Amino acid sequence: MAAMVVNRMLKKLETPLLTEGFSRIMFCKDDDDIKQAVDMYCALGPSHSLASGVFGQKSKGPVQSGITKFFKKADTSSVEKSSGTKLTSSERKPGQKNPLSKQENLEAGGTCSMEVEKKLNNMNGNEERSKQIVPADINSSTLAFPSISTADFQFDLERASDIIVDAATEFVQKHDNMRLVLVDLSQKSRILSLVKDKAAKKSIDSSRFFTFVGDITQLHSKGGLQCNAIANAANWRLKPGGGGVNAAIFNAAGEGLQHATKECADTLRPGSSVTVPLPSTSPLRQREGVTHVIHVLGPNMNPMRPDCLKNDYTQGCKILHDAYNSLFENFASIFQSYTGKQNDETSSKKSASRVISPTDSKMKREDSHDSERTKKCKLPPPILTSRQHQERKGTSTLNYHDNTMVPSDAPSQAREEGSKRNGAVTNKSWGSWAQALYEVAMHPEKYKNSNSILEVSDELVVLKDLYPKAKKHVLVISRTDGLDSLADVNKEHLSLLRSMHSVGVKWAQKFVEEDASLIFRLGYHSVPSMRQLHLHVISQDFNSPGLKNKKHWNSFTSVFFLDSLDVMEEIDQHGSAAISSDEKLLAMELRCHRCRSAHPNIPKLKSHISSCKSSFPAHLLKKDKLLSASTFSMDCT
DNA sequence: GTTCTAGAAC
DNA sequence: GTTCTAGAAC
Numbered sequence: 001m002a003a004m005v006v007n008r009m010l011k012k013l014e015t016p017l018l019t020e021g022f023s024r025i026m027f028c029k030d031d032d033d034i035k036q037a038v039d040m041y042c043a044l045g046p047s048h049s050l051a052s053g054v055f056g057q058k059s060k061g062p063v064q065s066g067i068t069k070f071f072k073k074a075d076t077s078s079v080e081k082s083s084g085t086k087l088t089s090s091e092r093k094p095g096q097k098n099p100l101s102k103q104e105n106l107e108a109g110g111t112c113s114m115e116v117e118k119k120l121n122n123m124n125g126n127e128e129r130s131k132q133i134v135p136a137d138i139n140s141s142t143l144a145f146p147s148i149s150t151a152d153f154q155f156d157l158e159r160a161s162d163i164i165v166d167a168a169t170e171f172v173q174k175h176d177n178m179r180l181v182l183v184d185l186s187q188k189s190r191i192l193s194l195v196k197d198k199a200a201k202k203s204i205d206s207s208r209f210f211t212f213v214g215d216i217t218q219l220h221s222k223g224g225l226q227c228n229a230i231a232n233a234a235n236w237r238l239k240p241g242g243g244g245v246n247a248a249i250f251n252a253a254g255e256g257l258q259h260a261t262k263e264c265a266d267t268l269r270p271g272s273s274v275t276v277p278l279p280s281t282s283p284l285r286q287r288e289g290v291t292h293v294i295h296v297l298g299p300n301m302n303p304m305r306p307d308c309l310k311n312d313y314t315q316g317c318k319i320l321h322d323a324y325n326s327l328f329e330n331f332a333s334i335f336q337s338y339t340g341k342q343n344d345e346t347s348s349k350k351s352a353s354r355v356i357s358p359t360d361s362k363m364k365r366e367d368s369h370d371s372e373r374t375k376k377c378k379l380p381p382p383i384l385t386s387r388q389h390q391e392r393k394g395t396s397t398l399n400y401h402d403n404t405m406v407p408s409d410a411p412s413q414a415r416e417e418g419s420k421r422n423g424a425v426t427n428k429s430w431g432s433w434a435q436a437l438y439e440v441a442m443h444p445e446k447y448k449n450s451n452s453i454l455e456v457s458d459e460l461v462v463l464k465d466l467y468p469k470a471k472k473h474v475l476v477i478s479r480t481d482g483l484d485s486l487a488d489v490n491k492e493h494l495s496l497l498r499s500m501h502s503v504g505v506k507w508a509q510k511f512v513e514e515d516a517s518l519i520f521r522l523g524y525h526s527v528p529s530m531r532q533l534h535l536h537v538i539s540q541d542f543n544s545p546g547l548k549n550k551k552h553w554n555s556f557t558s559v560f561f562l563d564s565l566d567v568m569e570e571i572d573q574h575g576s577a578a579i580s581s582d583e584k585l586l587a588m589e590l591r592c593h594r595c596r597s598a599h600p601n602i603p604k605l606k607s608h609i610s611s612c613k614s615s616f617p618a619h620l621l622k623k624d625k626l627l628s629a630s631t632f633s634m635d636c637t
Numbered sequence: 638g639t640t641c642t643a644g645a646a647c
Numbered sequence: 648g649t650t651c652t653a654g655a656a657c
Contacts, residue, residue, distance in 0.1 A: 603650085
């Protein structure tokens with residue numbers, strides 16, 4: 001969020017607003033101001049807080065100069081070694097000793113002095129976060145939940161931890177393809193360590209139930225933990241605010257969660273829970289891949305809060321147990337109703353059978369742009385789940401023609417239809433320039449002499465990317481006619497995806513054998529520009545004249561790029577891939593894919609990545625998402 | 638997907 | 648004056 005705001009400040013000379021989710025904004029006019037602010041934040045202890053509001057704004061003048069100055073500083077080779085306060089990660093010379101360990105460096109951003117960075121990390125316990133080992137389990141649905149009633153409601157931690165472990169044990173025994181993760185913000189969380197110890201004593205399967213330190217609203221993006229649902233420690237009125245997990249989740253999920261919640265329930269009684277599907281527009285869904293929030297209310301032991309049980313733990317324990325049971329069962333039923341329907345229904349309806357939020361179907365496009373967009377054949381609508389894509393595809397065939405006739409001021413129903421047609425994946429919605437891969441897939445023999453075709457089988461074609469974005473960049477193209485992008489993929493295509501993946505791995509291995517310094521990632525673009533499903537096999541040097549702009553960069557280094565392994569897992573689990581198709585992703589600021597430092601433009605970014613030796617973000621180090629010499633040598637031995 | 642180019646940023 | 652980006656055309 002902050003990065004996006006900084007990006008906007010750069011571009012539009014706009015200052016940030018409190019309404020964007022910041023609790024405090026400080027304007028600094030010079031280096032001294034900055035140092036003062038940084039010192040103040042560094043001196044904060046866990047129990048301290050600063051008044052919220054806007055401080056230090058003298059005038060509404062442009063903010064550009066300060067940022068420009070920063071980037072200039074970051075770019076100069078004369079490194080200020082004195083205090084280290086202005087030493088940014090992008091200033092480090094390749095050979096220069098990095099005082100931070102690799103792990104600590106993971107989150108290093110160019111906009112933050114290392115000293116501050118380290119202190120902030122210490123404060124949050126972030127440095128430990130990336131070291132957490134998450135059991136890999138590609139066949140499980142995951143629920144992340146906070147400890148219920150132990151914060152504001154002051155429930156005894158010992159008793160609470162017993163109840164959590166009991167309820168989780170019971171659940172895990174009953175459901176073999178679901179996992180539960182207890183989440184807390186702090187590394188020092190007592191409830192986490194209590195639960196951890198008790199779970200270990202009960203020898204409960206630690207791949208099915210474990211604890212995790214992190215922000216429950218950023219488990220995937222910051223912690224590399226993909227969860228299908230998260231639980232919210234809600235209040236009885238199911239309203240945002242109050243602080244803690246409830247405020248954080250409502251904030252992170254955006255307004256859509258309030259509306260969606262209202263559709264499901266008005267209030268909640270202690271010991272119960274309610275499942276709310278997240279709208280597809282929710283950042284929590286787009287960024288973190290969370291599809292459901294389950295609100296749960298536990299017993300209250302705090303005399304300052306409503307319905308206090310006045311230390312009646314007989315009653316309290318029962319209610320807390322009920323709360324967890326209700327939460328877990330609600331989680332299970334999301335998954336079960338889905339698989340149940342999947343088995344019953346015919347293939348065409350399969351993907352729509354997952355619970356879809358009430359707001360999903362009401363989703364609107366920006367009104368006036370629709371006819372424009374249609375004329376220009378711009379693709380596709382900004383945010384779609386693959387399910388919606390398929391739904392749209394299904395309805396669109398009925399009235400496909402004369403789509404340019406929909407006037408911009410037509411009733412919303414007509415506009416809706418117009419945009420549906422527009423979202424449909426048909427020949428017409430792909431520009432002529434977008435057909436190249438389709439042609440290759442349908443008639444590879446025609447291109448045999450071009451020397452860019454590496455392999456052809458009945459199922460797929462392997463092609464050197466015509467405009468490679470890295471030293472080695474090839475495409476594994478499916479030859480299935482009509483399978484244009486990930487949005488069209490369902491369970492029937494799983495074996496095709498596996499073939500494409502293994503062929504991709506094979507080529508990566510071949511390239512690594514030729515040049516052991518190469519590291520590969522395999523993945524799909526959420527919303528490809530070229531028709532015909534294709535898997536990118538791309539080396540992570542990104543050293544190529546073909547990589548020219550922000551869109552290129554972000555399409556391979558943001559969550560817009562979906563790892564092949566994740567895609568196969570999602571298809572297997574849910575029958576569709578969680579597509580991150582927010583257009584903003586491609587317009588994000590330029591950040592190094594390894595150390596995450598920010599850079600003002602493509603040339604400077606390229607110069608940085610040519611020498612950045614930081615380790616890759618934690619989520620890529622898990623599984624086999626990065627294929628390097630060590631991956632393959634391990635395979636051989 | 639790329640190319641071209643106006644105009645902003647430097 | 649040169650570098651760089653972003654939007655339109657294809």
